[in-house]
Amino acid sequence: MYSAVRLLHFSDGHPLSAQFPADMQLPHILQEKTIAYLLRPCTKEELLHRQELFILLWDDRNALLLRELLSDLHSLSITLDLLSAPESEFERLYQHYLLLGQYLGLCEHLTSLSFLGAPFLRLAQTLSTPEQLTFCEAVRSAYDRADTLFAGLRQGILSFSSSATLMKNRDAESLCDTLCRQISSLGISLPARTDLRIRVNRTLSNAITEQYPMEIAEITGLLSVYPPELLSTPLELIDDLKFILDISALILRGRAAGLPVCIPQISDHPLFRAEAAADPSLLAKEDAQIVPNDIRLEPGSPFAFLVGANGGGKTTYLRTIGINFLLFRAGCPIFARSAEIYPFPYAAAHFPTDERFSGVGRLQDEHLRLNSILASAAVPSLLLLNETFSGTDAARGFRYLCDTAEMIKPTGHFGVWVTHFHEVTDLGFPILTAEIDPQDENRRTYRITSGGSGHSSFAADILRKYRLDPESLKKRGVRNVL
Amino acid sequence: MSCSLLYPEGIAPAAPMDRRILYHLSLDRAFSYISSDEKLTRRFFDVLLQPCGRETVLYRQAILRDLQADPQIFARLSSFAKVLRDISGDFHRASREVSMLRAGGAASLFSAQNLLQMQAKHLGDILRLLRSLDADLNSCRLRAEGLLALHRHIQAITDSSAASALLPLCSRLELFESADLKCRYRLDKAGRIVAFEVVELEEEAALQKRPHRIRRKVTLPEGIPLQMTAADAPKFDSMKASALKEITQNLSVACRDLLDRFAHLGDELAFYAVALKYIRALAQKGSACSYPTFGDGAHLEFTDLRDLYLLMTVSGAEHIVPSSLQLNDNRGVLLYGDNGSGKTVFLRSVSTMQLLGQAGLPVPAERAQLSCVAALATQFSESEKGFLEATAAGRFEQEVRELATMVDSLPAGSLVLLNETFQSTAYTEGAEGLSHLLHWFSDHGIRWILVTHLLQLDEYLKDLPVVRLHTSEGYRIS
Numbered sequence: 001m002y003s004a005v006r007l008l009h010f011s012d013g014h015p016l017s018a019q020f021p022a023d024m025q026l027p028h029i030l031q032e033k034t035i036a037y038l039l040r041p042c043t044k045e046e047l048l049h050r051q052e053l054f055i056l057l058w059d060d061r062n063a064l065l066l067r068e069l070l071s072d073l074h075s076l077s078i079t080l081d082l083l084s085a086p087e088s089e090f091e092r093l094y095q096h097y098l099l100l101g102q103y104l105g106l107c108e109h110l111t112s113l114s115f116l117g118a119p120f121l122r123l124a125q126t127l128s129t130p131e132q133l134t135f136c137e138a139v140r141s142a143y144d145r146a147d148t149l150f151a152g153l154r155q156g157i158l159s160f161s162s163s164a165t166l167m168k169n170r171d172a173e174s175l176c177d178t179l180c181r182q183i184s185s186l187g188i189s190l191p192a193r194t195d196l197r198i199r200v201n202r203t204l205s206n207a208i209t210e211q212y213p214m215e216i217a218e219i220t221g222l223l224s225v226y227p228p229e230l231l232s233t234p235l236e237l238i239d240d241l242k243f244i245l246d247i248s249a250l251i252l253r254g255r256a257a258g259l260p261v262c263i264p265q266i267s268d269h270p271l272f273r274a275e276a277a278a279d280p281s282l283l284a285k286e287d288a289q290i291v292p293n294d295i296r297l298e299p300g301s302p303f304a305f306l307v308g309a310n311g312g313g314k315t316t317y318l319r320t321i322g323i324n325f326l327l328f329r330a331g332c333p334i335f336a337r338s339a340e341i342y343p344f345p346y347a348a349a350h351f352p353t354d355e356r357f358s359g360v361g362r363l364q365d366e367h368l369r370l371n372s373i374l375a376s377a378a379v380p381s382l383l384l385l386n387e388t389f390s391g392t393d394a395a396r397g398f399r400y401l402c403d404t405a406e407m408i409k410p411t412g413h414f415g416v417w418v419t420h421f422h423e424v425t426d427l428g429f430p431i432l433t434a435e436i437d438p439q440d441e442n443r444r445t446y447r448i449t450s451g452g453s454g455h456s457s458f459a460a461d462i463l464r465k466y467r468l469d470p471e472s473l474k475k476r477g478v479r480n481v482l
Numbered sequence: 483m484s485c486s487l488l489y490p491e492g493i494a495p496a497a498p499m500d501r502r503i504l505y506h507l508s509l510d511r512a513f514s515y516i517s518s519d520e521k522l523t524r525r526f527f528d529v530l531l532q533p534c535g536r537e538t539v540l541y542r543q544a545i546l547r548d549l550q551a552d553p554q555i556f557a558r559l560s561s562f563a564k565v566l567r568d569i570s571g572d573f574h575r576a577s578r579e580v581s582m583l584r585a586g587g588a589a590s591l592f593s594a595q596n597l598l599q600m601q602a603k604h605l606g607d608i609l610r611l612l613r614s615l616d617a618d619l620n621s622c623r624l625r626a627e628g629l630l631a632l633h634r635h636i637q638a639i640t641d642s643s644a645a646s647a648l649l650p651l652c653s654r655l656e657l658f659e660s661a662d663l664k665c666r667y668r669l670d671k672a673g674r675i676v677a678f679e680v681v682e683l684e685e686e687a688a689l690q691k692r693p694h695r696i697r698r699k700v701t702l703p704e705g706i707p708l709q710m711t712a713a714d715a716p717k718f719d720s721m722k723a724s725a726l727k728e729i730t731q732n733l734s735v736a737c738r739d740l741l742d743r744f745a746h747l748g749d750e751l752a753f754y755a756v757a758l759k760y761i762r763a764l765a766q767k768g769s770a771c772s773y774p775t776f777g778d779g780a781h782l783e784f785t786d787l788r789d790l791y792l793l794m795t796v797s798g799a800e801h802i803v804p805s806s807l808q809l810n811d812n813r814g815v816l817l818y819g820d821n822g823s824g825k826t827v828f829l830r831s832v833s834t835m836q837l838l839g840q841a842g843l844p845v846p847a848e849r850a851q852l853s854c855v856a857a858l859a860t861q862f863s864e865s866e867k868g869f870l871e872a873t874a875a876g877r878f879e880q881e882v883r884e885l886a887t888m889v890d891s892l893p894a895g896s897l898v899l900l901n902e903t904f905q906s907t908a909y910t911e912g913a914e915g916l917s918h919l920l921h922w923f924s925d926h927g928i929r930w931i932l933v934t935h936l937l938q939l940d941e942y943l944k945d946l947p948v949v950r951l952h953t954s955e956g957y958r959i960s
Contacts, residue, residue, distance in 0.1 A: 094673035154669040157681065158708070161662050164718065165705030174666060174679035176729050179651065183732060185644040188739040190732055195676035196724065200669065203714045211706045 007119040007240035008050065013041035016326075016347055023351040023386075024322045028284035029253075033239055034246040038326045044266060047343065049118040050331025051263045056116050057248045058333075065116075066248075069109055070241045076102045077235055083228050088205030093216065096223045097150060100143040103231040107136055110234070123237075139231075142222040149215045153208055166207040247332045254280050254335055260292060264328050264339035270380045272297040272321065272414055274339035279320040291446035292336070295321055302380070302414040305424040306448065308434025313446035314418040315351075317432070318384045321416060322349055325382055344414065347382035348373040352390070363389070370404065383408070383415035390420065398423055405429065484743045485635040487628050487750040488529060490541045498531040499857055506860040506901070507834050508791040515794035516763045517756050525749050526756035530841045533857050536776045542842025543773050544626035546757055555629065556754065558618040563748040565611055570741050573604045577734050580727065594723040594730065595660040601733035602655030608740045609645050609652070616640045639740070648736075655729070665725055678721045680729065757843055764846055769799040774839040774850035780929060782812040782832075787847035789831035790838075804847075805831065805959050809949055814924055815931040816939060819953030825933040826901055828959055832931065833860070833899045855929065856895035859888050861903050885919055894927035901933045910938055917942030 016039045021027070026035050042050070057063045079099050086092035107127050114124035126132070155169035180190055200208075209216050255261055259278045267273075276292035283290075291313065297304070306314050324334040328341045350370055366388055377383065388404070389397040398421045405417075405427055416432065417424075425431050431451055437443040489495060504510050504527055517523045549556045580597050619633045639645055668677040708714070764771040770786055786804035793802055805828060809815070819825045835845045839852050861884050881903060888898060904912035913936040920939075923930050924946050932939075940950070951959055 091673065098672060155666060157664055157666050157705075158718075159664045159705060160718070160722070161664070164708040164710055166708060167705035169666065172666070172681040174681050176679050176725075176732060178682075179648075179729060179732050182644045182647045182651065183736040186639060186642060186648075186736070186739075188736050190735050193677075193728070195670065196674075196678060196721075197670075198675040198678070198721065200673065200675055201714060201717055203708050203710055204667070207706045207708050 007123065007237055008037070008243065009042060009046045010040045011043045011046070013345060015039040015041065020322065020347065020349050021326065023349040023384075024319050024326065025281035025284070026323065026326070029250055029281055031242070031246050034243050037239075037243040038330045038332075041329065041343075041345070042331060044343070047266060047329075047331040051333075052117040053119055053244065054248070054251070054331070054333050055263060057244070058251075060252075062116060063245070063248050063252075065113060066241060066245055069106075069113065070238065070245060072102065072106050072109055073234060073238050073241065076106060076232070077238070080228060080232055080235070087199065088202040088209075090205035090209050090216070091200060093219050093223060094150065094200075096226075096228065097143065097146045097219065099228055099231050100139055100146070100223070100226060103234070104136060104140055104143060106234045107132075110237075119240075139226060142225065146219050146222050149219050153212050153215060156208065156211070158204075166204070166211055168211065247327070247330075250280060250283075251333050253283055254278070257283055257290065259283075259290060259335050260337040261333050262336055262338050264324075264334050264336070264341045267340045267342040269299070270302070270342045270344065270412070270414060271299060272325070272341050272382065274324065274334070274336040274341070277320050277324055277334070277336035277339065279316045280323060280335050281319055282316065289446065293317060293320065293446075293448045295324075295336075295339075296450075297321075297382075297414045297416070301430040302412060303383075303408055304416050304430040304432050305427070306416050306418045306432040306434065307420065307422055307424065308432075308448075309436050309444060312434030312436065312444045313448065314434045315386055316446070317434070317448045318349070318351075318386055318416060318418055321382075322347070322384050342380075344380060344382040346376065346378045347384075348377065349384040349386070350388050351384075351386040367400075374404075374407065377411075377413060380412045380414055383413050383417075385415065385417040385419075387418055387420065394421070397421065402427065484746060485628075485632045486746060487545055487632065488542065488753065489534070489538055490627070491631065493535070493538055495532045496534065496857075498528070499533060500859060501527075501531060503531070503833075503837065503858060503860050506862040506899075507830050507837065509834065509837070512791040512794045512834075513756070513760070517759050522752045522756055525752035528749075529753040530837060533840060533855065534842075536854050539776060539840060539842045539854070541626075541628050545628045546754065546761075546842060546844075547773075548624060548626040548629055549754055549758060550761065552622055555619075555622050555624070556751070556758065558615065558622070559747065560751055560755070562611065562615045562618075563744075563751050566608070566741065566744055567748055569604055569607050569611070570745065573601070573734075573737050573741065576600045576604065577738070580730055580734055591660055591719040591723040591726070594726040595658065598658055598726045598730045598733070599656050601730050601737060602652045602658070604737045605733050605740075606649060606652035606656065608737060609640070609649050612636050612645075612740075613640045635743075652733075655733070660722060660726060663722055663725070665722065675721070678725050680725050761844060763794065764844070767793050767796075767799050769793055769846045770804075770848045771844045772847055772849050773844045774835070774847075774852045776839075777851055777853055779853060780812045781810055781851060781853055783808045784832075784835065784845075784850040785848040787831050787835055787845070787850065789827050790834050790846055791830065792827065793846055799846075803958075807832075807951075807959060811947060812931070812949060813929050814920065814943070814946055814948040815951060816943070816948055817931065817933045817951045817953065817959075818935070818937065819933075823953035823955070824959075825953050828953060829899060829901055829931060829933045833858070836897065855897040856893045858897050858899070859892055860899045860901070861885060861888070862899075862901040889919070889922065892928055896928045898923060898928055898930040900930060902935065903932065904936070912936055913938035913942060921946065 018035075018039065021030075021035045021038065026038070030038075057066070076099070079095050079102055083092065083095040083099065086095060110120070111124045111127050113120045157167045157169060157172075159165050159167060176193075183190060251261055259280065260276050264274070272295055274295040277295050278290050278292040282288040293313075306317060308314060320335075324336060324339070325341065325344070325347055327334045328339070329343055329347075334341075350366070350373060353365070353369075370385075370388060373383065389400045401417075401419065401421055401424065405424075408415075409429075432448050433451065435445045435447040435449050437445050485491075509527070509530075513523050513526070517526070576597055579593070580601070616633070616636050619629075619636070624630050624633060664681050666677070666679050666681045667675050668679075670676040710718075761771060769788055774784075785806045787806065788799060788802045788804050793799060796802060803824070817825050817828065835847065835850060836852060836855065837858060839845045839850060840854055840858075861881065885903070892898070904916045916932075916934075916936065917939055920930060920932070920943060953959055
């Protein structure tokens with residue numbers, strides 16, 4: 001029996017905060033366990049192995065093979081569940097016999113997938129040791145014999161004439177078959193028969209066991225050599241596979257929606273460079289317009305302020321950076337045409353939260369969270385700040401912003417800070433702007449451009465759209481009450 | 483597979499025409515004198531409104547002639563349809579119960595047994611009924627292809643070995659008792675019961691084949707007694723119920739299939755029932771009654787045609803002035819005449835003749851030769867409609883809208899019957915507007931007959947091959 005080998009390996013580093021994927025809206029597009037995997041760091045070697053695997057999974061046929069493998073693992077899991085609480089001795093034996101077959105099938109399946117790169121090759125090697133091969137041969141022999149014995153037990157006749165009795169199977173056409181044959185010969189199509197799928201109850205099980213004592217004794221002997229716990233090791237692969245398939249499904253969904261996808265290069269120096277990067281969380285919205293943007297956080301300009309119109313795509317830009325960084329860091333493909341990213345050891349996001357703080361106000365909460373982030377941030381880190389210090393008056397908020405910016409500047413942290421304080425243009429940081437259509441200021445382009453003055457948030461046109469601008473409000477009367 | 487008395491094999495009903503035709507031609511009023519059964523008449527009108535081709539017309543004419551010649555045929559078919567409808571009602575009630583049957587203990591086993599017996603009885607009844615009709619039709623002289631095809635269709639079932647085998651099987655199942663069940667279980671590779679079926683062991687099967695069904699205790703090989711617990715009984719009952727339900731479902735499918743094959747007969751016979759009443763009504767009024775012949779092209783010819791509605795309202799045909807006409811080309815017919823000179827009656831009688839004749843019925847004329855039309859449409863001058871509706875419009879706009887619908891929907895080869903159309907506006911403007919439409923109809927292979935006072939049309943239509951008719955004193959057409 002092979003000792004468990006995981007498909008995916010993790011390093012000992014600090015996992016990222018669970019708040020980070022929540023701010024990135026990841027629960028809308030990925031499963032909870034997948035997100036947990038994204039937060040765990042891995043070595044550069046592992047990262048490269050995973051990238052190789054995901055490249056192979058771009059071929060749908062390979063992804064299908066993994067889905068089939070997962071299905072086999074689920075079947076094994078179900079059998080083990082049933083084995084843990086059997087209705088009867090007959091069911092226990094039967095589930096145990098099934099377990100042997102499923103284990104053998106899984107070993108063969110896993111070995112056949114060695115072409116899917118290092119993670120599967122490692123598994124195949126473990127399954128091909130002489131010791132493991134001898135074990136499988138013995139299991140096969142026991143399974144085949146049990147299969148032959150069970151074949152004779154799978155049919156029987158129950159008579160309910162006076163008292164219920166079980167008889168061995170005999171040749172007899174069922175009444176339903178007779179009827180179907182006659183009806184069909186009248187040219188009448190009958191619906192296909194459906195299987196019942198009823199669990200064998202204890203009474204029938206006991207009767208079968210009693211009816212076939214020799215066979216049952218032999219089966220018991222055969223199976224007792226291979227206890228269930230010996231055959232359950234492959235189950236540890238389930239979570240790894242679910243992660244891989246969930247990410248593959250997201251990539252497939254993104255590609256179907258026209259998003260660019262690439263395997264990013266791993267940079268040895270701190271930087272975050274991506275061409276035409278997109279925010280996949282928007283896939284959760286119906287008919288969302290997803291506009292890719294470039295990201296350039298480089299040693300000369302590692303940290304930038306992002307200003308511009310309400311609803312112009314500033315937060316989306318932050319998510320574009322955050323989600324793609326998480327995917328990259330877990331060895332997954334990212335949503336960009338091309339990219340080169342440094343695996344920053346620490347990344348954090350500071351987004352507005354609901355005002356449900358105990359004992360502290362919004363501003364104080366923002367301070368506390370920001371201080372915690374900055375204290376944890378190894379250098380260099382990736383920081384994504386969204387409207388931080390918007391919870392106070394303009395002067396004070398801007399003053400806090402300046403103080404924090406002064407703290408960040410010498411540390412060499414990378415990141416973007418979204419803000420409506422337009423005065424940030426004078427702080428000497430790179431400025432990014434959410435662009436407006438120059439021909440029509442009501443229209444957002446969702447493009448993030450470098451530079452720009454960013455002296456308006458264009459909130460008025462949004463108010464006009466909903467007839468809440470001053471002119472519209474003047475024309476709107478109060479409802480007459482009769 | 484079914485066999486229709488209205489359509490030859492391979493011909494499907496066409497889309498129905500606008501029901502207002504019946505109103506415009508006063509057929510609703512005329513047939514209220516002929517048939518007091520509104521439901522029956524409604525079914526008759528449904529068929530009338532589905533335009534059909536010459537093959538279908540001749541098919542129906544032949545059936546109607548057979549029904550006229552031997553009233554027993556219609557009586558036996560009607561009786562068959564009625565009994566079948568009763569079985570169908572019972573069957574569908576039982577089927578609803580079958581679908582609601584849930585596995586769940588002794589109660590459901592009892593229900594499953596009852597439903598099995600009921601559906602077996604229904605299938606047996608249907609097969610017996612078909613055998614009875616087969617015997618009845620054997621004693622009738624059938625000539626019409628439609629009736630012969632129906633008989634062949636019935637014989638294909640009743641003469642089959644399957645029917646011979648099913649009848650005794652159904653009889654046995656009608657007396658089926660779940661207490662003596664023997665079931666075979668089958669486990670799948672996953673160890674679950676996938677099949678639980680009622681079996682008849684050889685010894686029992688042999689016993690069933692004995693005459694007089696002598697019941698005797700059958701000695702079966704020894705088995706292992708099941709150590710039943712209190713919890714087991716409902717589980718096994720549920721499995722037994724599901725085994726019975728499977729048989730019942732197959733019986734239901736067979737019943738439904740056979741019922742579906744003949745379910746249409748009732749509605750189809752409704753058409754012939756009213757048709758026969760109509761023929762009798764014409765005879766009572768002393769009217770001529772003839773099956774029209776159908777030629778190609780736009781030929782229209784009839785002798786002594788009478789308006790059906792007027793016929794039904796008078797004591798005898800002699801009180802109605804008949805009309806005769808021969809037109810080699812009726813692509814466009816303009817009918818002028820003084821008020822009260824019979825223009826509308828003439829239009830109605832010709833239109834009624836076309837509609838009834840093309841449905842396979844005889845017409846109230848000494849003789850008639852028609853040609854089939856793809857569809858019939860009427861636009862009769864009416865009062866303003868839909869005043870309270872959001873789309874309400876004036877009379878003229880209402881007419882325009884109706885004509886626009888015709889232009890959108892009528893296929894080439896249709897016949898449009900217009901009665902004083904566009905007289906709800908200035909005459910010159912109405913005539914000019916109408917002339918464009920009539921040109922459009924003619925250009926697109928749609929025939930038309932227009933009753934009008936718009937004399938200006940003559941000028942507008944001089945380039946079209948239009949027949950101009952006039953009514954004169956004494957309701958004569960020239």
